[in-house]
Amino acid sequence: MSRLRFYQFAVVAGFVLLLEGLCLAGxxxxxxxxxxxxxxxxxxxxxxxxxxFADIGKSLANVLxxxxxxxIFGVVAGTILHGYKxxxxxxxxxxxxxxxxxxxxxxxxxxxxxxxxxxxxxxxGFLLAVVAVIVTTLNGLDRVPLVxxxxxxxxGLNPLQTALRITLPFCAPYLxxxxxxxxAYAFIGVIGSEFIMAxxxxxxxxxxxxxxxxxxxxxxxxxxxxxxxxxxxxxxSHWESVLLARRGQK
Amino acid sequence: MVAAQVTLRGVTKVxxxxxxxxxxxxxxxxxxxxxxxxxxxxxxxSGCGKSTLLELIAGLTAPxxxxxxxxxxxxxxxxxxGVGVVFQEDACxxxxxxxxxxxxxxxxxxxxxxxxxxxxxxxxxxMGLRDFSExxxxxxxxxxxxxxxxxxxxxxxxRLILLDEPFGALDQQTRLLMGDEVxxxxxxxxxxxxxxxxxLDEAAMLADRIVVMSARPGKAVDLxxxxxxxxxxxxxxxxxxxxxxxxxxxxxxREESLKxxxxxxxxx
Numbered sequence: 022m023s024r025l026r027f028y029q030f031a032v033v034a035g036f037v038l039l040l041e042g043l044c045l046a047g048x049x050x051x052x053x054x055x056x057x058x059x060x061x062x063x064x065x066x067x068x069x070x071x072x073x074f075a076d077i078g079k080s081l082a083n084v085l086x087x088x089x090x091x092x093i094f095g096v097v098a099g100t101i102l103h104g105y106k107x108x109x110x111x112x113x114x115x116x117x118x119x120x121x122x123x124x125x126x127x128x129x130x131x132x133x134x135x136x137x138x139x140x141x142x143x144x145x146g147f148l149l150a151v152v153a154v155i156v157t158t159l160n161g162l163d164r165v166p167l168v169x170x171x172x173x174x175x176x177g178l179n180p181l182q183t184a185l186r187i188t189l190p191f192c193a194p195y196l197x198x199x200x201x202x203x204x205a206y207a208f209i210g211v212i213g214s215e216f217i218m219a220x221x222x223x224x225x226x227x228x229x230x231x232x233x234x235x236x237x238x239x240x241x242x243x244x245x246x247x248x249x250x251x252x253x254x255x256x257x258s259h260w261e262s263v264l265l266a267r268r269g270q271k
Numbered sequence: 272m273v274a275a276q277v278t279l280r281g282v283t284k285v286x287x288x289x290x291x292x293x294x295x296x297x298x299x300x301x302x303x304x305x306x307x308x309x310x311x312x313x314x315x316x317s318g319c320g321k322s323t324l325l326e327l328i329a330g331l332t333a334p335x336x337x338x339x340x341x342x343x344x345x346x347x348x349x350x351x352x353g354v355g356v357v358f359q360e361d362a363c364x365x366x367x368x369x370x371x372x373x374x375x376x377x378x379x380x381x382x383x384x385x386x387x388x389x390x391x392x393x394x395x396x397x398m399g400l401r402d403f404s405e406x407x408x409x410x411x412x413x414x415x416x417x418x419x420x421x422x423x424x425x426x427x428x429x430r431l432i433l434l435d436e437p438f439g440a441l442d443q444q445t446r447l448l449m450g451d452e453v454x455x456x457x458x459x460x461x462x463x464x465x466x467x468x469x470x471l472d473e474a475a476m477l478a479d480r481i482v483v484m485s486a487r488p489g490k491a492v493d494l495x496x497x498x499x500x501x502x503x504x505x506x507x508x509x510x511x512x513x514x515x516x517x518x519x520x521x522x523x524x525r526e527e528s529l530k531x532x533x534x535x536x537x538x539x
Contacts, residue, residue: 168360174331175356177379186378190366268365269409 055236064241073226073242080211080223081249083139087146088207092200094147095154100184102155103162119152124210128217142219146210150203157202161195162188194270197261204253212246276431276463277305277328282337283488284323296488297323300337303482303491305431305465310457312466312474314520315484316528321467324489325435328465329356341431355429359436363408363416370395370404376423394426397459398452414445418452425460432457434466438473446470447505450477454504471524475516476507483523486530493523 037057043049044056055063067073102109124145131141165188173183189196215224223242230239283299298320305311315321326332327339333348341351350356355376364372374391382390395404398418408416417437424432434453438446450473457464468474474481475497483493497516499507507513 166360166362168358168362169364171326171331171356171358172362175329175350175354176376177350177352186375187364190364193366264366267407267409269407 052234052236055240060240060244063237064244067238067241073223073238076222076226077245079139079221080215083143083211083222084146084204084207087143087211088150088200088204090143091147091150091207092154092203095151095199095203096158096189096196098151099155099158100162100189103159104180109159116152116156124148125213125217128214132218137220142211142214142222145214146207149210150206153202153206154199157195157199158192161192161199164195165191193264194261194268197257197264201254201257204257205250208246208250273306273308275304276307276342277303277465278338278340279303279328280338282324282327282334282339284320284327284332285335298327298487298489299334301484301490305463306480307430308461308463309479310454310464310466310477312468312478312481313484314468314471314474314481314524315489316486316524316531317469318531319484319487319527320489321469321484322435324484325356325433325465325467328431329354329433331356353430354433355424355427355431356433356435357417357420357424357437359439361408361413361416361440362420363411365408368405368407369400369411369419369422372408372419373400373422373426376426380427390426390428394422397425397456398422414441414449417441417449421453421456425456425462428460429462431463431465432460434464436467436469439469446473451504453477458501471517471520472508475513475520476505481516481520483520484527486527492527493519495519 040049040054041057044051044054102112128141128145131144135141135144169187169191170183173187178186212222212224212227215222216228219225223246227239227242230236230242280302281300283301284297286295286297288294301324313321313324323332327334328341328346330346330348330350339346341354344351364375367375370391373394374387377387377390380387395401398421400415400418400422403411403415408419411419417440421437437453438449441449453464453466454477464477466474466477478497479499481495481497482491483495484490485492495516498512
């Protein structure tokens with residue numbers, strides 16, 4: 022284990038132990054939050070009993086759909102926008118202030134337009150994720166050395182070939198950062214939407230458990246979301262480390 | 272008399288003005304003929320338009336006035352087939368290993384997989400990179416990375432190789448050795464080499480003919496024939512007339528460099 026990994030593990034373990042101590046000592050009362058070991062136990066019980074599998078599957082599928090559509094659209098839009106300076110200048114103020122827009126406030130409107138299905142939740146996940154991907158893609162493309170673009174010209178590559186073979190591969194570390202951001206925003210968008218107005222999904226079940234003081238359901242589901250996002254993020258971070266090491270940047 | 276492979280007639284480059292400014296007259300008018308198979312070098316003071324000249328010949332930019340021809344066909348903002356360029360900056364693709372970098376030079380060529388593999392292996396061997404063919408650029412020294420870029424250029428078997436200060440970022444020892452390598456490749460490939468350099472000894476050692484450019488806007492102010500035999504290497508610097516050539520280069524270049532420094536307010 023590298024020193025960095027050890028420190029990361031130590032911080033998380035320290036935080037969990039602190040929570041455990043505070044819960045067992047009664048500083049945090051049982052109604053507010055059970056000790057972490059109880060949450061883990063409840064999660065195992067929930068998984069063994071097969072409860073909420075349909076909700077978990079639905080939420081993850083929607084997160085994946087929001088993430089992948091935002092990622093593909095964001096990378097393509099960022100790449101195209103990079104070639105049009107005026108369009109980029111026009112959109113820059115929107116990108117700079119985008120995250121001040123309360124996207125969740127549009128949820129009722131999306132329900133009116135797209136109905137009560139999963140569409141509005143996926144759309145909110147998409148809207149939250151897509152701008153982060155566009156901005157990070159533009160940031161990466163800004164850093165492509167001019168000499169690589171000239172090399173593309175010398176090798177007779179057209180703009181699409183240049184993007185696919187030179188500029189986007191050069192930006193791969195930035196594109197992985199974009200993926201990490203998009204994933205986090207997709208989780209927030211989809212699970213958050215399920216909280217507000219849905220009849221199923223992990224967010225809905227957490228919200229339902231919350232209003233019924235059902236800590237044995239709420240905290241294990243929160244932990245499960247945390248585990249999913251940590252696992253996906255770790256995978257992307259590992260991939261990023263491999264790429265950066267290959268390029269002598271780590 | 273050997274036929275001209277590249278001809279420049281009255282070539283001028285003026286970069287358009289920014290908001291409220293004047294255009295920059297970077298180059299010309301300049302007339303040059305580069306003979307097929309020769310090693311041609313260009314030296315000149317900083318900012319005289321040497322790299323612009325190379326980019327014009329490569330078809331990376333178009334002249335404002337004048338005409339450039341490669342093998343009888345006009346070049347205008349399109350890189351002609353048969354022209355390869357090696358830049359001063361590190362142009363290795365950091366996400367590809369050495370073999371893949373070299374292979375990239377053949378991506379746009381309509382060649383069979385076996386032939387591609389054979390040519391890539393041959394060039395990797397020729398450049399002394401066989402033991403590093405699976406290494407990534409980050410694992411190589413600056414000199415080796417530049418060899419990868421040269422290999423990627425010559426694998427396409429260009430008839431004209433343009434070198435834009437390719438050893439500028441290397442130490443003196445490596446530069447001399449790379450000079451030997453380039454001379455060896457020049458003889459082996461039979462290609463014409465056009466070298467831009469600011470190093471007078473490098474130009475005098477490598478080239479058959481050397482053009483000295485004036486301060487901006489760059490024009491040809493002197494043309495020197497070195498008269499070296501085709502079979503040569505860096506030991507040519509021991510020859511008696513090597514000093515005479517570099518002296519003549521410096522005499523012209525000193526005056527032009529002083530003009531540049533005067534313009535910059537440096538004085539002399």
